[in-house]
Amino acid sequence: MKLNKLSLRVRIFFAMILLVLIASILIAGVTIYQYNEEARDYHKERLERKEKAIIADINYVIRETTYPVETDKVSLIFKDEIYRIAEIHGLRINLYDTEGSLLITSKASFVNDSITKCIETEVLNQISNTAEHRFVIKNEKNGETFQSSYTYLYDTKSKALGILNLPYLENDDFLNKELNEFLKRLAYAYVFMLLIAILLALLLSKYITRTLKTISDKINETRLEKRNKKIDISSSSEEISTLVNSYNSMIDELEESAVKLATNEREQAWREMAKQVAHEIKNPLTPMRLSVQSFQRKFDPQDEKIFQKVDEYSQTLIQQIDTMSSIASAFSNFAKMPAQQNEMLNVPNIVKLGLDIFSEDYIVFSSEDDEIMANFDRTQLIRVVTNLVKNGIQSIPLEQESPRIEVRVATEADMVIITVEDNGIGISEEIGQKIFEPKFTTKSSGMGLGLAMVKNIMETYNGTITFTSQLGRGTIFKVIFPKA
Structure with a gap:
């Protein structure tokens, strides 16, 4: 099964589960590595502490002994003391001469060859060539790890007296038990987290893909020849x-x-x-x-x-x-139409000129400025104004008590705005969708070309015509075109 064939929901689900599993494996691996490092440092530092304490006891015995402090007298000096020191510090002690031959050991009895009688030449060279005259050997036997440290012993005059050997067993039972307990608790925590992640992945993938499916369905339903519905999603990313x-x-x-x-x-x-x-x-x-x-x-x-x-x-x-x-x-x-004969016009003057043909005294004109210049065809601009005013007059019933048509000229940024507002019967939404279509009219007379003509004129001059209307209250037509 190829990954690109899977659905987005399945891929999101598996991605979240895989993320939790990878995180758990990484944390477990880091934990084990950290415990091993800590165990290694612990054993190294413990051997060093034991070694320093034993050397301190040995030095004390050397200072207090009545025997001559010489290498061949070491076995006599530590005949009894070596057992005491070994018992106090919990380590077996082997003493060698500087040539690597065994002088005395704390082990009471042993089988031949169970203890190295002589130190290997390579070890002796390593001891003598280091500044501290100390060397540690690490090896494994029967699944257990041993460290064996070799350090020079000195007499009271800092003369090399012999070599101290401390065999040390790295007992990790306690640390391993602690690690196993921690890993067990971590496993419980990650099983719980995995269950939560599965539930969360199901919910999240369903939530994301549900929204995307809605969008996908809407896109599939989109058609040029019909009215398409918009997507309404209240809360989303x-x-x-x-x-x-x-x-x-x-x-x-x-x-x-x-x-x-x-x-x-x-x-x-x-x-x-x-x-x-x-x-x-x-x-x-x-x-x-x-x-x-x-x-x-x-x-x-x-x-x-x-x-x-x-x-x-x-x-x-x-x-x-x-x-x-x-x-x-x-x-x-x-x-x-329109036959363009552009000229620089003072829009308020031309609009007033267009209104002069009407005798109705309820037509009111106003302009925010006496001079508003624009490039327009004089005849076409008059035609725009007269058509809109004529529509306003025809929309006012004869029985209207106080008919009123307001024609205003204004500017906004670099645009000229002409509004024609009447208090007639208004335009219904159904009629409003067809009002600019040629041959469409709601009147018993006329050919229905007036507003279509106005729309064509405005589009020719990079302008627009819009309207707002309330049934029974009137209509506001607004034409907008660029200033000069």
Whole structure:
């Protein structure tokens, strides 16, 4: 089973368990190593302490003896004292002469060759070549470790008298017992920790992968052609929150792109249709008008009602022709709009100029500055203002007691902001989603191109149009475009 084939949850679970096991093995290994080091240091220091104490006792005997202090008298000097010293310090004592021959030992009886009768030449060389004239041999026998120290003995005149040999058995029973007890307690602790780690790994892996599964499911459900829901996770880690925020941002951008794509497709279709309609309608207009005018000139004056008939016919026909021309012009303007003729404009002045065509006295204008300059087409800017104000007027019911439309011009950073606020009936959420679509209208008259035209104009000048509305209270349209 390959590791990359395992699920993230299983990998997190095994990683945490493996971490606990590795930690327990490392701590156990370090503990054993530390105990061995301490045991080694303990035995080394204990042998040195024993050696110093025994040498002190030997020196005392040498000072107090009545025998001549000579190498060949050592066996007599320590005939009885060696047993006492060995018993007090709990070590066997062997005394050799400086040539390495055994003089006396504290062992009462021994089998031949059970004690080295002579010190090896290599050991003698090591003793004589060291500054302290001391050498320690370490060896193992039958699973037990022995140390054997060799040190020079001196008489009262600091002359070499012989060699002291102390065989020392490293008894680690107590330390081993203590180590085993500690390892046992450590094993209990790590078994408990392992159980906790298993439980924690299950919960943590489930928690992490649950969030990731939610994100994965949402990503799999994401479609360009439908409205996608955002991920809402109340509490999560910083990394998961970053991932969720990135996904939600992507959904916003995807939705915005989808809306733009759909809008562009619809607008392109309407543009093509508008061109075709304009072409089809405008062609017969001029001949129709000429025919009617010619007919007016050639009427029969003998007919008593001829003038009345001709006038009625002509007025009706001309009125229909003008209506068709108006429709064709509106579609044509939408199809080819905006025709940019940029010029440096004082926005408050142009907005006031656009408001002059309205006779309603409840339209109020204000500007935070008398001069706010921007690069814009004069006709297009007037068209933006008049369309928005006209929408505001049409949204106010006739029975409204105190109708009001406020048009304001302001700046923010390097942007110009024009707001048109009315206290009309407001815009519902369902209508608000379609309000900028071409051919969409809630009115009985008009072609539904006004706000779509405004939106196209603003996008052409790197601007935006937005609105906020409350049913029964009114609507605020806001257009924003760069200052000069």
